[in-house]
Amino acid sequence: MTDTPAPLAVRAAPPSHVPLPGADLGLTWRAASLDDAAAIAALKVRSQEADGLPYRSSDAEVSEELTSEWRDLRLDTLAGFDADGTLRAWAQADTAPGDERVVRAFVEGTVDPQWRGRGVGTALVAWSQARARQLLAASGKELPARIATFTDDAAPGVAQVYRAAGFTPIRYYTHMRRPLDVPLPEVPQIAGLRVVPWSAELDDQVRLAHNEVFADHWGSEPRTPEQWRAARAMFAPTWSFVALDGADHVVGYAVSGRYEQDWPAAGYPSGYTELLGVRREWRGRRVAVALLATVMQAYAADGMHYAELEVDTDNPSGAHGMYAALGYEVAHSSTMLTIEL
Structure with a gap:
C-alpha cells in the first residue's frame, strides 16, 4: 500500500506572513512596480x-516578467534601496x-556587487522561499511540488547561498554554440514534410505541439496561452520556423x-x-536537423557569428549528441537547485 501524500497546504508549510528583511541590513524594502524595471535590469547587469x-539582462525582459497576467507584484516581489535611493x-x-504534473514556484534574487557579503543574499533567499511556499499552498493543485532556482556555474557563490537554505542541485544544463563561419549542414529533404517560416496563424498550434513534445521531458509542464505570450520580449520571428x-x-x-x-x-x-521540438511520430527522421539547419542559415544570412542553444544534460531524446554532431560545443553551464515538497 502506498502512502497518501499530505495535502500540499501541509507539505508546503506556508507562513501566514512573509516579513520584510531586517532594517539592520541597511536597506529600505518594498515591493517592486513596473516603474522599477529599468533599475532591476541595471542591478542585474x-x-x-x-x-x-x-x-x-534587458529592460524589456524585466518588464515582461513584471507584467505577467498571473503576477501579484505587491506580494511576489521585493526590492531593497540604499539611502540614496539606488536599488541594491x-x-x-x-x-x-x-x-x-508538478506544481512549481521559481525564485531568484540579485545583490549589488558592492553589497555582497553582508547577509543580504541570505535574506533574499529566505524571503523568496517563504513566498514560494505561500504560492504553492494557494495553487489548489494536489500534486508533487517544487521550489526551484537556476544558477550559473560561473558564479558558484550564488549556489552556495541557496544550498545553505536547503536547496540541492537536481538538474544540469549546458549552453552550446556553433560557429557559422564554417560550412553549414544541408537541410535534409524529408518526404511529406516542409519547413516554413513562423507565422502568427501557426503560433497556437506550435504551443500545443510544444506541450505535447515535452510531455515526457523532466521538469517540463504545459504552457497556457498566457504563459506562451509572456515569453516574447526577445522573440525573433524571422529566425523561427x-x-x-x-x-x-x-x-x-x-x-x-x-x-x-x-x-x-x-x-x-x-x-x-529558444525551443526546438519534434512530435514523437516524426522523431528519427531528421526533422530536428532540418529545422536547425534552416535556423543556422537564417542566422548566418543576418550576419550572426554563432548559433546557440541550451540543453538539459539528461535530455531523453539524445539531443545533446545530435547538437554535438552538428558542430555545437559547450560554452558554459548552469544548474537547477530545488526544494522538493
Whole structure:
C-alpha cells in the first residue's frame, strides 16, 4: 500500500506572513512596480558584469516578467534601496499556471556587487522561499511540488547561498554554440514534410505541439496561452520556423530569440534557439536537423557569428549528441537547485 501524500497546504508549510528583511541590513524594502524595471535590469547587469557572465539582462525582459497576467507584484516581489535611493537588492517568486504534473514556484534574487557579503543574499533567499511556499499552498493543485532556482556555474557563490537554505542541485544544463563561419549542414529533404517560416496563424498550434513534445521531458509542464505570450520580449520571428506535414499540421518547430544586449559581453553576435521540438511520430527522421539547419542559415544570412542553444544534460531524446554532431560545443553551464515538497 502506498502512502497518501499530505495535502500540499501541509507539505508546503506556508507562513501566514512573509516579513520584510531586517532594517539592520541597511536597506529600505518594498515591493517592486513596473516603474522599477529599468533599475532591476541595471542591478542585474552590474551583477553579471562582476561575475564575468557572457550575457546581460534587458529592460524589456524585466518588464515582461513584471507584467505577467498571473503576477501579484505587491506580494511576489521585493526590492531593497540604499539611502540614496539606488536599488541594491531584488528578489521575486513566480508560479507557472499551466502546471499539471508538478506544481512549481521559481525564485531568484540579485545583490549589488558592492553589497555582497553582508547577509543580504541570505535574506533574499529566505524571503523568496517563504513566498514560494505561500504560492504553492494557494495553487489548489494536489500534486508533487517544487521550489526551484537556476544558477550559473560561473558564479558558484550564488549556489552556495541557496544550498545553505536547503536547496540541492537536481538538474544540469549546458549552453552550446556553433560557429557559422564554417560550412553549414544541408537541410535534409524529408518526404511529406516542409519547413516554413513562423507565422502568427501557426503560433497556437506550435504551443500545443510544444506541450505535447515535452510531455515526457523532466521538469517540463504545459504552457497556457498566457504563459506562451509572456515569453516574447526577445522573440525573433524571422529566425523561427515550423515543420508541417502534408495536412499542414505542426510536427516540429524551432523558436528563436535575438539577444542583442548579450553580444558585447559575449564578444560576438548570435542567434539563440529558444525551443526546438519534434512530435514523437516524426522523431528519427531528421526533422530536428532540418529545422536547425534552416535556423543556422537564417542566422548566418543576418550576419550572426554563432548559433546557440541550451540543453538539459539528461535530455531523453539524445539531443545533446545530435547538437554535438552538428558542430555545437559547450560554452558554459548552469544548474537547477530545488526544494522538493
